[in-house]
Amino acid sequence: MPYKPGRTPFLPKAAIAGLKTASVQVLGGLLLLGAGLLAVALATYASSDPSFNTASDGPIRNALGRTGALVADLGLQGFGLGTWIPVLGFGALGLRMFLGRRISLLPLRIVALVVAMVSLCGAFDLVPAPSSWRAGSSLGGWTGALAHDLLARLFESLSSGGTGGALTGLATGLLVPFVLCLLALPGALALLWSLGLLRGLAVVLGALERRRQRTAARAPADRRPAARRRAVPVFTGPELPPVVLPPGTEAAHPAPEPPAPPRIIPVTPRRPAPEPPPFLQAPEPDPAPGLSPFSGPAPDTHPPVTLIVADSARPARAPLVPLPSLNLLRASPFAGPGTPAEAETKQALAESCERLRQALADFGVSGTVSDARRGPVVTFYVFTPAEGTNPSRVRGLADDIARRMDVPHARVASYEGFSWLGIELANPDPQECRLYDILSRKAFQGHEGMVPLVLGRDVCGAPVVEDLTRMPFYLVAGTEGTGKTTALAAVLLSLVYRLTPRDARFLVIDTGRRSLAAFDGIPHLVTPVITDTAAGLNALKWLLREMEHRYTLMNTLSVRTIEQYNLKVREAHASGNPLRRKIQTGFSETGAPIFESQTIDSTPLGYLVVVIDEIAEMMAQSPDTVETAFERLAAVSRALGIHVIASTGQVNARTLTPRLQALFTHRGCFRTANKLDSRFMVTTNGAERLPSPGEMLFFHAGVPTERIHAPHVTADEIRRVCDFLRDQAPPSYIPDVTAEAEMDPVPAPAPPRDPRAPTLGQPVIRAQIDPLYDRAVEVVVRSGRVSQFLLQKQLRIGAPRASAIIRRMEQEGLVSAPNLAGKRSVIAGKR
Incomplete structure (x- = not known):
C-alpha cells in the first residue's frame, strides 16, 4: 500500500519493503522449481510411457510418474527440442528474482521467450532426426514444421538453388542470441545488441541475394548446377x-523363442472395403504371342480422324501412317507371376x-x-x-x-x-522399368481411353496407364537430372504407338533443346519442333485460334464434344448426304434477307496434344500470355480435344502461379530440392527424399498420392522410332503456327460506295463479289497484312467466307500468292 500523507500505514515501510522482496524471492523460487521439474520430466522421457499418443500398461519410466510422462510427451511432440527454451528462460528469470536483482522490460522478455521457442523449433525442423529420437518424426515438433514453412515462404525469393533452407536456419538461429541477451543483459544493452543482430542479418541476406543474381547472370540456363x-x-x-x-x-x-515364419494368406475384412485397386493385385501375365508388330486398336472401335481442314491454308488430309513395331524398343528382364522364379520369390x-x-x-x-x-x-x-x-x-x-x-x-x-x-x-x-514392358501388356493394349498415357509402374510392378482426355492437363516437375525429359519422351512414344497422325497431332515446344528435338520431322507434328521462346508464345496464340475454330465448327452442328462431332461426320459419310447449313449473306433491294446453303467441311476432328518442355522459360518472358492461354483452354479443352503436357525444373510460385497450379490437376513430381517444393507440387512431403532418377509421386486431386517408377527410354530407341515414322510419310505442317498474330480493333462501318466505282484492284462484276468485300479490302490495306483470322474477327464472318474473300483479292491483284510459309503480302497500297 503506498504511503499517503495523513494516514498511518498498517506496517512500517521497512516491513513492507521486506514483504515485497520476500514475495519476489518466493515467486523466483517457484519458477526455479517449475523449470527444474520440467527439466526432470524431459530428461527422463520414454516413448513407451502412457501418453496421449501411446496406450501402454507397462511400468512408467518417467521420474515424475504419469503426469511427467504426459507433460513431456505433449511438449516434445508439440515443440521438440524447443521445449528446453522455457526451462532455460524461466530458470534464468527465477534465479534473478531469487537473488533480488532488478528485472527490466519484463513484458518484452516474455515475448522474446515465445519468439525464441517458435524460431528454435523451426531451426530444429531442418535437422534430420537421429535414430534415437522417439518423440515424433521431427526435432522441432508440430510447431517447428509450421514455423519452418512460414519462414521458408518469407525467404521464397532466395530459395532457388537450395539457399532457402540455409537462410531459414540463419534467421531462426540468430533469434536465439537475441532472446538470451534479453534474458541476461540490462534493457538498454539488450536492445542495442538485438538491433545489431538484425542489421547483420539484413547485410548477410543482401550479400547472398547479390551473389545469386551475379551467378544466375553468368551461368547459362542449361549449365546451372543440379x-x-x-x-x-x-x-x-x-x-x-x-x-x-x-x-x-x-x-x-x-x-x-522365435515364432514360425508368417504365411501369406488372404484375410477376410471385418467391414466392407472398397474395390481393391490393381496396386496389390498380381500384374497380368506376359503378352500373348503375335504382338511384336503392335497392331493398335480395332478400326471399328477407334475410327481414324484428322484435324479439321477449313481452307486452303490447312493440309488436305493427314497422311496414313502405320504404327511402329515394338521390336524398335528394348525389353527388360522383369520376372512377373507365372515365371519359374515365382516359387523362389514366395520363399524369399x-x-x-x-x-x-x-x-x-x-x-x-x-x-x-x-x-x-x-x-x-x-x-x-x-x-x-x-x-x-x-x-x-x-x-x-x-x-x-x-x-x-x-x-x-x-x-x-x-x-x-x-x-x-x-x-x-x-x-x-x-x-529397370522399360517402356517395352508396358506397351506390350494388356493394361495398354486393352485400355479403353482414346488417348492412353503411359506413366510407368507402381511399387508392385503393375502398369499405370491414364487417359489424357480425362485429365486434361498434366504437369511434370522436379530438379535437374531426375528424369523429367525422359518421362516426356516416354509419354510421346506411348502416344505414337497408339495414335496415327489421323488420330492426333502434336505441338512440341522444347525451349531447353533437349531430347524432344529428336521428334522433329515425324508426321504427327503440326509444325517443326519449336525451340524459341517467342515462337512458342506465338504457338499458344495459334492454339487459341484453333480452339475458336473448333468451337465454331461444333456450334454449326449443335454438338458439345469432339466425340459427338466426329459421330455426326461419320453418319453423314455413311448416308452419303453432305452436311449443310443455311446462312444469311445480306439483304435484297426490297429489304428481304438473302440466304444461301453452304456445305460444311465434313472432315473429322483429331486430338491435339501440346507438349511443353520447361514452361518456366515462357513464364519468365510473358506470364500473362501463358496464363491467359491455359485458362481459356482449360474451360473447353476437354470437349474440343486439346490437351497440354508440360514440365518444369523450377518449382516455385513465380513459375507455377496459383492460377496455373489450379489448372494442372494431375501432376507428376520427381525429386525436389526441399520438402516445401514437395508440398507445393503434391500437397505432402516426400518428393525431396525420392532415392533415384525415374522415381516420382503422381498426384491427382481427391486421390491418394501414388509412387510410380517412370519408364526409361534411351536416345537410341527414340531415334529408331522417329526414323521409322519419318520413313513412312513426310510431315504435313500447318502454316502460320508460329507467326505473329495481333488483332486490331473492329473498324467503324464503311461509308456506302458507288456501285459503278471500281475497286482498288482490277474491275470485276459486282454480282460475283461478296457484300463485305469492299470492307475487307479496306481492312487489309489499312493493316498492311493479309490474315484470314483478322477478317473473321473484324467482319464477324466464318473461315470459309474469309478464305474466299482473300482468294478473290489474289485474283484481282490486291495481294500476292502465298509463299512457302503460307504468308501473303499486300500489293494494293504499293501501286
Whole structure:
C-alpha cells in the first residue's frame, strides 16, 4: 500500500519493503522449481510411457510418474527440442528474482521467450532426426514444421538453388542470441545488441541475394548446377485395400523363442472395403504371342480422324501412317507371376517378412507383417502395428529399418481410413522399368481411353496407364537430372504407338533443346519442333485460334464434344448426304434477307496434344500470355480435344502461379530440392527424399498420392522410332503456327460506295463479289497484312467466307500468292 500523507500505514515501510522482496524471492523460487521439474520430466522421457499418443500398461519410466510422462510427451511432440527454451528462460528469470536483482522490460522478455521457442523449433525442423529420437518424426515438433514453412515462404525469393533452407536456419538461429541477451543483459544493452543482430542479418541476406543474381547472370540456363541428391525414403503412397489380422492374433513383444515364419494368406475384412485397386493385385501375365508388330486398336472401335481442314491454308488430309513395331524398343528382364522364379520369390518373401517383423520388434514396435509384394524396384510389405502404437514412431524408424534389412533405403507410409502401414524396402537387384514392358501388356493394349498415357509402374510392378482426355492437363516437375525429359519422351512414344497422325497431332515446344528435338520431322507434328521462346508464345496464340475454330465448327452442328462431332461426320459419310447449313449473306433491294446453303467441311476432328518442355522459360518472358492461354483452354479443352503436357525444373510460385497450379490437376513430381517444393507440387512431403532418377509421386486431386517408377527410354530407341515414322510419310505442317498474330480493333462501318466505282484492284462484276468485300479490302490495306483470322474477327464472318474473300483479292491483284510459309503480302497500297 503506498504511503499517503495523513494516514498511518498498517506496517512500517521497512516491513513492507521486506514483504515485497520476500514475495519476489518466493515467486523466483517457484519458477526455479517449475523449470527444474520440467527439466526432470524431459530428461527422463520414454516413448513407451502412457501418453496421449501411446496406450501402454507397462511400468512408467518417467521420474515424475504419469503426469511427467504426459507433460513431456505433449511438449516434445508439440515443440521438440524447443521445449528446453522455457526451462532455460524461466530458470534464468527465477534465479534473478531469487537473488533480488532488478528485472527490466519484463513484458518484452516474455515475448522474446515465445519468439525464441517458435524460431528454435523451426531451426530444429531442418535437422534430420537421429535414430534415437522417439518423440515424433521431427526435432522441432508440430510447431517447428509450421514455423519452418512460414519462414521458408518469407525467404521464397532466395530459395532457388537450395539457399532457402540455409537462410531459414540463419534467421531462426540468430533469434536465439537475441532472446538470451534479453534474458541476461540490462534493457538498454539488450536492445542495442538485438538491433545489431538484425542489421547483420539484413547485410548477410543482401550479400547472398547479390551473389545469386551475379551467378544466375553468368551461368547459362542449361549449365546451372543440379540440386543435391538425397537417397532417403518418401512417406507417401497409393491407397491399398484393408488387411485385418486373423482372429486370435495377439500383438505382443517377441517371445524368447522365435515364432514360425508368417504365411501369406488372404484375410477376410471385418467391414466392407472398397474395390481393391490393381496396386496389390498380381500384374497380368506376359503378352500373348503375335504382338511384336503392335497392331493398335480395332478400326471399328477407334475410327481414324484428322484435324479439321477449313481452307486452303490447312493440309488436305493427314497422311496414313502405320504404327511402329515394338521390336524398335528394348525389353527388360522383369520376372512377373507365372515365371519359374515365382516359387523362389514366395520363399524369399516369407523369410523377409519374418526378418522385418523381428527388426521392428527389436526397436520396440510390435505387430504383424501380413502381406508382401515384390516389384521391379521395391518390395511392399503390409504391416499391422499393435493397438496404441503411434504411426509416426514407425515412420521415424525408416532409416533404422533400412540398415537392419541391409537395403539402400526404406519407406513407411500410412493410408487414410486403414489401420495398417505400408513398408517399402529397396530390392537388392532392382529391375529397370522399360517402356517395352508396358506397351506390350494388356493394361495398354486393352485400355479403353482414346488417348492412353503411359506413366510407368507402381511399387508392385503393375502398369499405370491414364487417359489424357480425362485429365486434361498434366504437369511434370522436379530438379535437374531426375528424369523429367525422359518421362516426356516416354509419354510421346506411348502416344505414337497408339495414335496415327489421323488420330492426333502434336505441338512440341522444347525451349531447353533437349531430347524432344529428336521428334522433329515425324508426321504427327503440326509444325517443326519449336525451340524459341517467342515462337512458342506465338504457338499458344495459334492454339487459341484453333480452339475458336473448333468451337465454331461444333456450334454449326449443335454438338458439345469432339466425340459427338466426329459421330455426326461419320453418319453423314455413311448416308452419303453432305452436311449443310443455311446462312444469311445480306439483304435484297426490297429489304428481304438473302440466304444461301453452304456445305460444311465434313472432315473429322483429331486430338491435339501440346507438349511443353520447361514452361518456366515462357513464364519468365510473358506470364500473362501463358496464363491467359491455359485458362481459356482449360474451360473447353476437354470437349474440343486439346490437351497440354508440360514440365518444369523450377518449382516455385513465380513459375507455377496459383492460377496455373489450379489448372494442372494431375501432376507428376520427381525429386525436389526441399520438402516445401514437395508440398507445393503434391500437397505432402516426400518428393525431396525420392532415392533415384525415374522415381516420382503422381498426384491427382481427391486421390491418394501414388509412387510410380517412370519408364526409361534411351536416345537410341527414340531415334529408331522417329526414323521409322519419318520413313513412312513426310510431315504435313500447318502454316502460320508460329507467326505473329495481333488483332486490331473492329473498324467503324464503311461509308456506302458507288456501285459503278471500281475497286482498288482490277474491275470485276459486282454480282460475283461478296457484300463485305469492299470492307475487307479496306481492312487489309489499312493493316498492311493479309490474315484470314483478322477478317473473321473484324467482319464477324466464318473461315470459309474469309478464305474466299482473300482468294478473290489474289485474283484481282490486291495481294500476292502465298509463299512457302503460307504468308501473303499486300500489293494494293504499293501501286
